[in-house]
Amino acid sequence: MPDQRGTATVRPRRAVTGRAIVLGALVVVLLVVLASPLNRYFNSRSDLSGAAQQLHNDKQQLRELNKQYKQWSDPGFIQQQARQRLQYAMPGDTVYVVVDRGAKSDIQKTESAPTDQQAAGSWNTRLWSSVEQAAK
Numbered sequence: 223m224p225d226q227r228g229t230a231t232v233r234p235r236r237a238v239t240g241r242a243i244v245l246g247a248l249v250v251v252l253l254v255v256l257a258s259p260l261n262r263y264f265n266s267r268s269d270l271s272g273a274a275q276q277l278h279n280d281k282q283q284l285r286e287l288n289k290q291y292k293q294w295s296d297p298g299f300i301q302q303q304a305r306q307r308l309q310y311a312m313p314g315d316t317v318y319v320v321v322d323r324g325a326k327s328d329i330q331k332t333e334s335a336p337t338d339q340q341a342a343g344s345w346n347t348r349l350w351s352s353v354e355q356a357a358k
Contacts, residue, residue, distance in 0.1 A: 293299050304310040311317045321327055 301312075319327075
């Protein structure tokens with residue numbers, strides 16, 4: 223448009239047009255609308271992969287338990303475990319206990335020598351003697 227001096231003035235273009243505003247609003251609406259379903263989708267995928275891993279672990283544990291069940295179904299295995307773990311002996315077996323020189327046996331370890339308190343008497347005699355000493 224020519225101004226009063228006869229020269230054309232150039233209007234600066236707006237940086238944001240109406241189309242850009244509508245497009246931006248549409249993007250915001252789509253983000254709001256799709257946020258919840260996308261969140262549920264990704265959570266369900268995560269849960270699904272966790273469930274698949276748990277299933278794999280459970281199947282492996284089931285295989286191990288079935289293997290143990292077969293072992294414990296064998297009477298020979300049970301007898302072997304009783305000998306090893308519980309130190310059982312069958313009738314007619316000769317049992318040897320090896321003890322190092324100078325080492326105490328389990329029985330000697332559990333026996334305790336009488337202490338000074340036990341040698342002095344029971345608790346009531348010790349109590350009475352302390353009362354008598356305090357009276358002096």
